[in-house]
Amino acid sequence: xxxxxxxxxxxxxxxxxxxxxxxxxxxxxxxxxxxxxxxxxxxxxxxxxxxxxxxxxxxxxxxxxxxxxxxxxxxxxxxxxxxxxxxxxxxxxxxxxxxxxxxxxxxxxxxxxxxxxxxxxxxxxxxxxxxxxxxxxxxxxxxxxxxxxxxxxxxxxxxxxxxxxxxxxxxxxxxxxxxxxxxxxxxxxxxxxxxxxxxxxxxxxxx
Numbered sequence: 001x002x003x004x005x006x007x008x009x010x011x012x013x014x015x016x017x018x019x020x021x022x023x024x025x026x027x028x029x030x031x032x033x034x035x036x037x038x039x040x041x042x043x044x045x046x047x048x049x050x051x052x053x054x055x056x057x058x059x060x061x062x063x064x065x066x067x068x069x070x071x072x073x074x075x076x077x078x079x080x081x082x083x084x085x086x087x088x089x090x091x092x093x094x095x096x097x098x099x100x101x102x103x104x105x106x107x108x109x110x111x112x113x114x115x116x117x118x119x120x121x122x123x124x125x126x127x128x129x130x131x132x133x134x135x136x137x138x139x140x141x142x143x144x145x146x147x148x149x150x151x152x153x154x155x156x157x158x159x160x161x162x163x164x165x166x167x168x169x170x171x172x173x174x175x176x177x178x179x180x181x182x183x184x185x186x187x188x189x190x191x192x193x194x195x196x197x198x199x200x201x202x203x204x205x206x207x
Contacts, residue, residue, distance in 0.1 A: 025065040029052055033178075081105065138195075
């Protein structure tokens with residue numbers, strides 16, 4: 001049980017460290033956006049997360065933010081794999097759903113860690129689809145366990161992700177995608193933090 005709590009703490013710490021590294025990477029980003037390649041620094045409205053992962057910034061300079069952004073990406077992927085495993089083990093009521101959440105969840109995070117490669121576009125599609133499968137199963141389990149507020153919060157997060165993917169694939173309202181991406185990321189990660197707190201309560205109640 002103590003080991004499970006340690007893993008739970010690691011998941012929490014990883015998410016909070018991701019926010020910190022994201023901010024540091026943004027401060028290091030040389031500059032440039034799709035709209036203005038000559039702008040200075042990271043534009044929270046018009047820059048994408050993936051801009052921090054590129055070898056060169058949009059303004060043509062060497063992207064010194066990349067190592068920090070890569071570390072942040074790897075950290076959040078590992079943290080979410082731990083979260084998904086603990087969720088499946090503590091809250092899942094079906095062995096099949098438990099296995100799907102663990103294995104498809106891990107697959108999604110591995111794909112996400114490859115966003116910095118030339119396969120970015122196809123990886124985005126694959127991870128979005130597999131991630132949606134995991135999200136739906138997590139929502140189903142939250143509903144079964146009567147976590148009503150977390151369930152509706154998760155439904156909104158899922159609809160937000162679907163909306164963002166529609167924008168990404170159709171380019172409808174594409175100019176709004178960079179800031180929507182960051183808003184949805186913060187919203188979803190805070191939802192995960194609160195779900196993680198419920199997992200922690202389960203672990204403590206079994207001590």
